[in-house]
Amino acid sequence: MHTKVRIGIIGGGLMGREVASALSRWFVLDNYPVHAELVAVCDLAEKQRKWFRQVPTVKLLTADYHELLASPDIDVVYVAVPHNLHESIYLDVLKAGKDLLAEKPFGIDLKAARTIAEAAKSYGRFVRCSSEFPFLPGAQRAYQIACENKLGNLLEVRSGFHHSSDLDPSKPANWKRRTKTCGEIGVMGDLGMHAVHIPFRLGWKPKRVYAQLQKIYHQRPDGNGGTVSCDTWDNAMLHTDVEIDGVEIPVRFEMKRLAPGETNTWFLEILGTDGGVKFSTKEPKTLWTFHRGKEQSWQRTDLGFHGPFPTITGGIFEPGFPDCFLQMWAAFLAERAGKLEGRFGCVTPEEAVESHQLFAAALQSVTKKLAISLD
Numbered sequence: 001m002h003t004k005v006r007i008g009i010i011g012g013g014l015m016g017r018e019v020a021s022a023l024s025r026w027f028v029l030d031n032y033p034v035h036a037e038l039v040a041v042c043d044l045a046e047k048q049r050k051w052f053r054q055v056p057t058v059k060l061l062t063a064d065y066h067e068l069l070a071s072p073d074i075d076v077v078y079v080a081v082p083h084n085l086h087e088s089i090y091l092d093v094l095k096a097g098k099d100l101l102a103e104k105p106f107g108i109d110l111k112a113a114r115t116i117a118e119a120a121k122s123y124g125r126f127v128r129c130s131s132e133f134p135f136l137p138g139a140q141r142a143y144q145i146a147c148e149n150k151l152g153n154l155l156e157v158r159s160g161f162h163h164s165s166d167l168d169p170s171k172p173a174n175w176k177r178r179t180k181t182c183g184e185i186g187v188m189g190d191l192g193m194h195a196v197h198i199p200f201r202l203g204w205k206p207k208r209v210y211a212q213l214q215k216i217y218h219q220r221p222d223g224n225g226g227t228v229s230c231d232t233w234d235n236a237m238l239h240t241d242v243e244i245d246g247v248e249i250p251v252r253f254e255m256k257r258l259a260p261g262e263t264n265t266w267f268l269e270i271l272g273t274d275g276g277v278k279f280s281t282k283e284p285k286t287l288w289t290f291h292r293g294k295e296q297s298w299q300r301t302d303l304g305f306h307g308p309f310p311t312i313t314g315g316i317f318e319p320g321f322p323d324c325f326l327q328m329w330a331a332f333l334a335e336r337a338g339k340l341e342g343r344f345g346c347v348t349p350e351e352a353v354e355s356h357q358l359f360a361a362a363l364q365s366v367t368k369k370l371a372i373s374l375d
């Protein structure tokens with residue numbers, strides 16, 4: 001017997017529509033214990049709400065999220081709105097007695113993230129934060145290899161997310177380019193959660209950080225014939241020291257909106273003296289592993305379609321963004337139902353707060369031109 005979970009979305013933009021896509025093909029999950037159904041959507045814009053009319057299970061479309069939260073027919077709410085609205089809307093979701101899958105960065109800054117995490121605890125709700133790329137088969141294999149601890153002496157780790165859609169200076173600014181709506185942390189808030197999820201889950205938490213942050217374009221078209229100032233950080237390189245098995249290892253977190261040629265590249269590289277592993281969404285089915293024998297080699301393995309939650313999709317097919325997004329939702333609802341069974345889970349509120357601690361320290365590092373301790 002499947003438990004049915006009724007889901008509401010607040011913020012039906014880019015990510016809200018991805019959720020509708022994932023939930024609309026829930027039946028591809030094989031032998032999965034929970035049935036998920038999208039029942040309500042809230043967005044301020046009529047154009048966005050209209051799109052959801054084609055989803056047959058949606059019973060409520062509203063411009064007022066309080067109306068959505070007042071509905072007794074919703075169990076879980078997914079919120080994907082600009083960062084300046086995270087804190088107030090997430091708190092209202094929790095007060096309304098709903099569980100929450102919150103989009104990153106989980107509040108506009110550290111203070112907001114702490115407030116949300118404390119509220120999740122005091123209201124006793126199940127809350128997780130969105131980060132989907134670690135659910136790809138290649139990322140999962142890299143995580144497992146790191147857990148096995150057979151790489152010899154660790155040398156270094158690189159974890160990051162690059163894209164380049166902002167390289168075009170004629171691209172109009174949106175809320176993601178302004179501190180007021182995106183946050184002072186800029187690109188770290190946009191892409192940072194994706195970069196820290198696996199290292200943090202491995203227990204690899206930075207002791208200190210030296211940050212290099214860049215603002216490249218200071219103005220952009222406003223879309224109405226004028227220009228608007230863009231004051232968020234575009235690129236971030238966080239050079240951190242992480243203690244792993246008693247030894248300090250350099251771990252670099254890279255987040256870039258201006259990375260020439262990259263459309264949406266999530267990557268993780270872990271190098272040791274005896275072995276290593278690399279995975280990048282640039283080669284979505286390829287896992288690279290390093291072996292040191294008499295000769296040294298990087299071995300390329302074609303992975304199949306094996307996420308943590310089995311699906312009907314053929315085992316030799318390639319996975320992509322919609323697939324890891326569906327897997328993340330499967331992990332969220334399985335954990336909520338107490339059925340994660342040792343599989344990889346979504347970012348916890350504590351991990352989200354720790355990511356903000358890192359980003360806040362990175363801002364200090366840039367101001368002071370110093371490495372900042374996180375102890």
Ligand SMILES: NC(=O)c1ccc[n+]([C@@H]2O[C@H](COP(=O)([O-])OP(=O)(O)OC[C@H]3O[C@@H](n4cnc5c(N)ncnc54)[C@H](O)[C@@H]3O)[C@@H](O)[C@H]2O)c1
Pocket residue numbers: 010011012013014015016042043044045048063065079080081082083085103104105130131132189190
């Ligand atoms: N997990 C990922 O891979 C990923 C990717 C992109 C964005 N995001 C995150 O998702 C969130 C939203 O980003 P997006 O790209 O979908 O933005 P978007 O601008 O495409 O969509 C945001 C939507 O929120 C609506 N909105 C604004 N205020 C509202 C309110 N008070 N009530 C109801 N609706 C409101 C807007 O009308 C808009 O449709 C952000 O937190 C962002 O960081 C996550």
